Amino acid sequence: MTVANRDILMKNISKETDFPLSFEEWEQKAAEKMMPGGFGYASSGAGREETAKRNQEAFSKWAIVPRMLNDVSKVDMGISLFGRRYPSPFLLSPIGMQVLAHEEGELATAKAAASMGVPFLVSTVSTYSLEEIAAAIPTGSKWFQLYYSSVNPEVSFSMVERAEKAGYEAIIITVDTVMAGWRETDMRSQFSPLSQGYGKGNYIQDPVFMESLPSHDHDSIVTGILENIQHPSLTWKEIAEVKKRTSLPVLVKGILHPEDAEMALEYGVDGIIVSNHGGRQLDGVIASIDALPAIAERVKGKIPILLDSGVRRGIDAVKALALGANGVLIGRPFLYGLAVGGQQGVEKVLERFMQETEVTLALSGMADLSELSRLKVVRG
Numbered sequence: 604m605t606v607a608n609r610d611i612l613m614k615n616i617s618k619e620t621d622f623p624l625s626f627e628e629w630e631q632k633a634a635e636k637m638m639p640g641g642f643g644y645a646s647s648g649a650g651r652e653e654t655a656k657r658n659q660e661a662f663s664k665w666a667i668v669p670r671m672l673n674d675v676s677k678v679d680m681g682i683s684l685f686g687r688r689y690p691s692p693f694l695l696s697p698i699g700m701q702v703l704a705h706e707e708g709e710l711a712t713a714k715a716a717a718s719m720g721v722p723f724l725v726s727t728v729s730t731y732s733l734e735e736i737a738a739a740i741p742t743g744s745k746w747f748q749l750y751y752s753s754v755n756p757e758v759s760f761s762m763v764e765r766a767e768k769a770g771y772e773a774i775i776i777t778v779d780t781v782m783a784g785w786r787e788t789d790m791r792s793q794f795s796p797l798s799q800g801y802g803k804g805n806y807i808q809d810p811v812f813m814e815s816l817p818s819h820d821h822d823s824i825v826t827g828i829l830e831n832i833q834h835p836s837l838t839w840k841e842i843a844e845v846k847k848r849t850s851l852p853v854l855v856k857g858i859l860h861p862e863d864a865e866m867a868l869e870y871g872v873d874g875i876i877v878s879n880h881g882g883r884q885l886d887g888v889i890a891s892i893d894a895l896p897a898i899a900e901r902v903k904g905k906i907p908i909l910l911d912s913g914v915r916r917g918i919d920a921v922k923a924l925a926l927g928a929n930g931v932l933i934g935r936p937f938l939y940g941l942a943v944g945g946q947q948g949v950e951k952v953l954e955r956f957m958q959e960t961e962v963t964l965a966l967s968g969m970a971d972l973s974e975l976s977r978l979k980v981v982r983g
């Protein structure tokens with residue numbers, strides 16, 4: 604996009620009144636649209652919510668030292684991951700049970716992601732099944748996030764096989780969820796979407812899971828999901844086993860320690876996602892953006908590093924990319940877009956991120972994302 608195009612775009616943006624601009628405004632509108640229990644579940648963090656707050660505050664503690672007098676009349680913010688080129692550095696974080704935000708749930712999000720050229724990471728606990736989502740976006744990029752089942756690993760292998768068959772391009776194993784975090788908002792509201800069956804899409808379509816149940820009534824299915832979703836005995840050995848079972852790249856999500864990043868390299872993992880699950884799991888942990896530099900130093904570009912947790916603006920993404928990330932995942936902001944405007948809402952959120960990123964890159968003197976390691980970002 605040229606600067607001239609951008610100017611026209613900015614004028615159009617200023618005339619728009621239908622959709623919010625900032626994260627805080629999207630969140631406010633989503634709170635008005637969603638059921639209180641569902642909004643509380645989505646917006647809250649674990650424990651004292653220290654990490655949930657820290658994730659965002661931490662971005663403000665890093666400051667860009669821009670360069671001047673570089674030609675930025677054309678900005679290329681494309682990235683390449685696992686052999687595919689994307690027009691922007693954004694991906695959508697796996698978020699379960701999106702029907703809590705909008706009746707079309709993951710189907711609407713998937714279509715928005717595909718229309719914006721953004722990979723959609725489908726959760727194990729999606730409302731719609733991975734096959735239904737794949738059918739909605741036959742050519743759109745989709746990755747499958749796995750909650751490994753400690754009680755029945757065959758259920759996990761079956762889901763991985765289904766994802767590969769349905770055209771998914773990568774498997775992400777989330778590793779910061781050996782059990783659910785200490786979530787007081789949900790305890791107070793008594794809201795438990797998994798127990799209510801909102802995340803059963805992939806389970807009820809899974810022959811191995813269904814065969815393992817004593818009966819197929821609602822209670823048996825929900826009990827089965829609650830047993831299968833936890834994975835307290837998960838270790839690197841199981842990650843290696845998943846890798847053996849698929850030809851797709853395997854990533855681990857939830858890495859915060861540089862030594863775990865090194866373990867990922869040792870076990871032949873294809874990529875890592877630096878994440879603290881949006882502060883929903885262990886409260887009091889380091890912000891993702893603060894964990895990133897030491898991890899990037901260890902990984903030395905051997906495998907892609909992605910990051911989520913607290914990304915609220917284009918400028919947050921630019922800081923993450925300059926500090927060593929190869930791509931950035933957007934979480935709650937897209938969920939709020941979904942709640943506010945369905946597919947169009949998610950598209951708007953993504954458009955805002957992309958436009959602000961482009962402006963940030965240009966004003967930082969960076970015409971190309973591949974040059975971003977030269978951009979100085981310091982503790983400000």
Ligand SMILES: Cc1cc2nc3c(=O)[nH]c(=O)nc-3n(C[C@H](O)[C@H](O)[C@H](O)COP(=O)(O)O)c2cc1C
Pocket residue numbers: 644645646658696697698699726727728748777856878879880881882883911912913914933934935936
């Ligand atoms: C409502 C909700 C559901 C989530 N479900 C999943 C999930 O199913 N799998 C997963 O790996 N992460 C899940 N996450 C975590 C996100 O993938 C991501 O790490 C987090 O939202 C990033 O933080 P942010 O939204 O504050 O930027 C969920 C997050 C939210 C808010």
Ligand SMILES: CCCCCCC(=O)C(=O)O
Pocket residue numbers: 699728780781782783784832833880883
């Ligand atoms: C064992 C953890 C289950 C969490 C399911 C959804 C999720 O990731 C989240 O709410 O966060």
